Amino acid sequence: MKKLLLALAPALPFMAYAQDVKTDSITTSLKEVVVTADTQIETSQKVILHPTKLEKRHSTNGYTLFANMNLPDFTVNPTDQTISTITGRDVKILINGVEVSPDELGTLTASEITQIDYQRNPGGRWAGCGAVINFITEQYDYGGNVYLSADKGLARQYGDYTGMANYKRNAVTLTFTVNGKWENSSVLNSAENAAIFSDGTLYQSITPQEASARSNSQYFKFKFSHAAKNHTLDLSALFKRNATPRNLMTDVMTYSGLYNFPSNVERNSRDRGVLPALGLKYNLFMPGGHTLMITSEVSHGHTNYNSIRTETGFDPIANNAVENNLKAGGSISYFKSLPHELSLGVSVDEFYNYFHDVYTGSFDSKQTLTNNHAMLMLNVDQNLPIGLSYYVSAGLTDLYSTIGDYNDNQISPMAYYGATYAVNQKHVFSLNGNYVHSIYNPSFKNDAVIRTSFFEATMGNPELKQLKAFQNVVGYNGHAGHFGFSFTYDFLKYFGNTTNRYFADGNIMYHQLVNDGNFCYNKLIFGISANLLGNKLRLKGNVSYSINRFNSDYRPTKSNDWREALSASYMFGDWQIKGEYVSPYKFMDYEGTKVRFPAQYGLSINWQHGDWAAECCIDNFLDRRLCTRTDADYGVYHSLAHSLSDMKGRNISVSLTYILPYGKKTDRERVETDTKINSAILRPF
Template sequence: MSRFVTVVIIFQIALSAFAQFEVKGRLINSKGEGVEFATIKVFTENSDFVKGTTTDSLGFYLLEFKHKGIFKVQLSSLSYKPFEFTLVVSKPLLEAPDIPLEDKTTELENITIVGGNMVRQDNHLLITPDKMAVKHSFSAYQLLDNLKLPGFDVQPNSGSVTLFDKNVSLYIDGEPADYNLVKNLRSKDIEKIEYHDVPTGRYSNDYAAINFITRKFQFGGYANLMGQQNIGHLNGTYEAYTQLGLNETRLHVMGGYTMWDMARSSTNTSEWFNFPDSPVSREDLNRGGRTSRDLEYGQLRVSSNNQLRQISVSASMVHNYSTKNRNSELKYSEPYNTSELSNSVSKSNMASPSLSIFSYFNLPNNQFFYFNGSGSYTHNHNKNTYSANNKPLIYGATENYYYIFADMTYGKSFKHRNSIEFAIVESYTNSSIDYTGEYSSWQHLWHSETLIFAGYRQKFSKFSIYARPGLSLKYSRVHRQELIAENGPRLYIEGIYRPTAFQQLKASAAFGNSAVSIAKLSDAERPVDFLTTIRGNPGLKPNMLLQTYNLNYSTQFGRCSAAADITYNRTQDAPITDYYFDNGKLIESYISGNDENINSYVSLSWNANKSFRLNVTGNHIHTWTKAANKYELDHFSANINASYYWRDFMVNITASTPKKSPLYWGYTKMPATYGLTLNWNHKNWSASAWITNPFNHIKTSRKFTTPSYNSFVRTIQTRSGFVKITYTFDFGKKIQHTGIDKVNTSTNTLVL
């Protein structure tokens, strides 16, 4: 007896009962190919036969109805399991998303059509991007932003993707991806988007994941040429990317250059040093400065993918050179009662080659094996010169930094709707630092962390439960100090309840530990100026205990979708900034303490019509910090993101209320901001222009309050806009764009 799966399609636009109603769609197999000549039968709720039809040679079908109503639809085809769904029709034309038919040798997951372009496939949503969203975007980031998923904050220009302020992992065809080449993934090459709101399998280490599924072609390639320029300042980025493919093999090559030479943002600081004998206040007034930066990066990557396995190897190189120069006037209160001019110059030179390997194997009997490994070497050299009244203070550091990461996961699914997985994750860092200047020293630090997990998931009709116990093995050592071993259990538990086809409630809890940065555990010192020094603290507790509780709800109704999220976090023995005095100087160091916060969000998205889309999100945060002192922060903020499409143009408007971000003993305040983006896409050309707060400067502030030291920092950011132009062209026959290349333009360091 075939196993029936209910598919519910609900539409809420009331029309006349005399109108003609049509439902268009497509049946596909597990490979995404159309199922030809499949039989489709339509029945009333009472099982009376209404009509029948078949799919064409490409798997497409058309159902016509003379009136609204609720119907049962049965699908059948040779070599595929029968499939039944309930259809609620109330609008004249429905373009239903693709419906996958299960091969008779495999088990079909729960499938629910929850909207015009979304299909719930067990623990993720399968999204078919609509034509307007694709037309008015060039990159994958722009396409994701156009979808206006509730709770998501997508910044296409910087590559930031968060869900309720938590990072979202990005994949392309199941392989990890990052900003530098995801932006070269063209939206017109994206066929589907998987939104893993309940990550499992290869995504089980993620809070949430987006997987871009690309179109498949056999031979050819394409290239992208991009130039981005700041208006009003010498600041630009220029990139070239090309991809060439033959059958299963893909070759990816990219290179880029970024230059930056512009006036620094104006920063003025008021400080109060509460020395026991004689308190001193200082005003640090900006008197000009400049920042220059040159960044070069490139990558070569080879991949080979088929239905049974995915393998890729990539090598990349990043070089970054920067100089920062700032002039200021320092005004001291009694007992100094003086004023002096100061200058600070910071120069850094960093180079980092890296190598990464990715593989994924589909094994027999519903099994898989996943491996993701990477290694990098970074050489950092920086020199800092601070002078006041022509008295120099020179210090610097040269570092050799090594990093190795490996993640291995095995999983298996069973016929009783349950599955297991086992994972081992290893990360290793090794840093050798030579500090020069007034406080010369040599530091050698290394840290190793091994995580071992076992997961079990069980699904019921409307419920599913997941448990992932594990063990953390951490070892670290700072030169001339004892070996630190911190081992402890970890546990993640999750429950999912879907009361209807359009609602999901998720509750989860996580318990574990995390290592304090070994740089903070060292006894190294770094002078800041003639009054302040940064110093590590070997007496810190090296292990933090973590607790997280989360409740999340999402729903859809008509053209709207909404989500709500509340999270409680507690970190015990966190390294919290601490201030004290030693030998006539203020020492900025660290002390073990507790940090707690409650974050709550409500987000609403509205696809009003083909031309207008809107997202509104509100956030409330309450934090507690307790170490030598206590501090609390309570704050509410909101933001809005609206897009309007017209012909080849898109106008995007963003706005947000003032926002405070906690800093243990204080906060950083961002004022109300508003931004305007104008996009133009036509054939092979794409142009974007954007600006934030065009009519006033963005003035940020930072307030810090402790018994020993208080400060108030105000920064007036440089006002500017950007223009970006991208040209793309195909050569040969267009192919699949997997675009998983990873060029990480950041470099690692453990310098204090």
């Protein structure tokens, strides 16, 4: 859900580069830090991290460096270019105080990073995020880096290739990034389904015979940056393309009950899409504690989707869709720093999304959906001399939607709040909460109906409403000697939950997304890390227990879930050996669907010397495919499904990275790839 929420009010700590933070034994600013002992210092505003030479030596980019720092309250996946908190919440990534995309951190050379600051409890512009992480780098008079990497799967067939080159001269930086991916995968899905009609129950048994998919994507991005003492300016232009030229599934169906016969089913689909986009980010720091921030973005996506389903004894079902979508938006934020470290701010945001879909094939239809999302937020935050900081951001959001002749205007309140208390430089307590409204899935905000089989259909819902959420996260973080600790309590409740609904009309079973019931969980998470044997041995583990409840008018569900994860790495010379293990666990999502995952494990060996780095990974070597079990009961429709996927199964992969730095460094003042294309197409499978 947090990916759908837009952080609104003004940014505070990371933009105030000249603001000093005083602790008991150090004096630090974001321009320069003098450290007497610890590489991790807790304050009420942020956590200050100083990467060691050992950690940098065994890291290629920002993701691998953050992973090697072995923090108990974060989960890092350098391959997927993701960082999340221990509670699973997304984080915002900054480089020298400017928000960046995942590919920019993935190509940021670890040797350039001098300091990492992060907020566990961010407010202002990043209210609602799990954390904000700011990577501070060395500066150049001129020069830059060339970054090349290749990742190749051997047991599972895929390739991921990235190239980046940047050039810096004084305040100007030019960056060009290119990425290409391809993948061949297969997922075998078996299921036992039961559909209840007025004149009887139809039982469907699915036995998979064949499944294969091929996909590829390309990504190009150019970025111009200008950073001075009183402003920063980023201009970017990107183009991305993705395609799935083949997605084939062949199954044997056996029907009993209402009908009794076997059949063979083949489903084949393909899609392709392109999206060019432009972006602007501008920050102006004025005398007297005034800060102005402006962001803007515009993109245009085009998607073609085709599918056909054939089943013995029935006419083929073809679904074709062509979509054009336009996305444009921007925000203006202003804040003022006052005496006693008090800051006030205001932010105004406006985002427009337009989708035009044309469906042909077994049925013809046209759909036009527009969303206007406007937000106004006020912010106040303060850092008190007793080691306590707090923030409150509150305002209104207005979502105006139009689909055909149907108009919907939803005005809702929003609020974010939090506080952090630093006992000393080693121990801190925090509270972070919000009451928000998320936007709906645009794929279901329509009145289209498409057939998916001779007895099934998927139906849009033009009356789909926003989902309301209330959340509080209370945490403790600390470190003592070579050990780090994290304890978190996370409470979340969804009101007017967005969930799947099945209902029968005649001899057709319809599937629709509706607002129904409430979902809540209470989650306890404990994490611990240890750096031993001269910090060469890194151990980390966490355990979570979640109490989940889904209160629905027609299918209440509950589940209590455990999950454990362990990792260990050892760094010596030019080498690093790392092992990871996640125990089997079950998971109930906010729709009340229960999913069981098997154990996942892996071993990697990394070598790094000079400008070269190589890594070999072996994952899940005892299991060719990852088997997940899904149990969903929708009253009139029940499904018990097993999915065998090679995407997280047995794999051996090899990666190679080359980094060529050039230029002259100076001490002047500092101032995944995502290839998914936004789409509202209603798809049968």
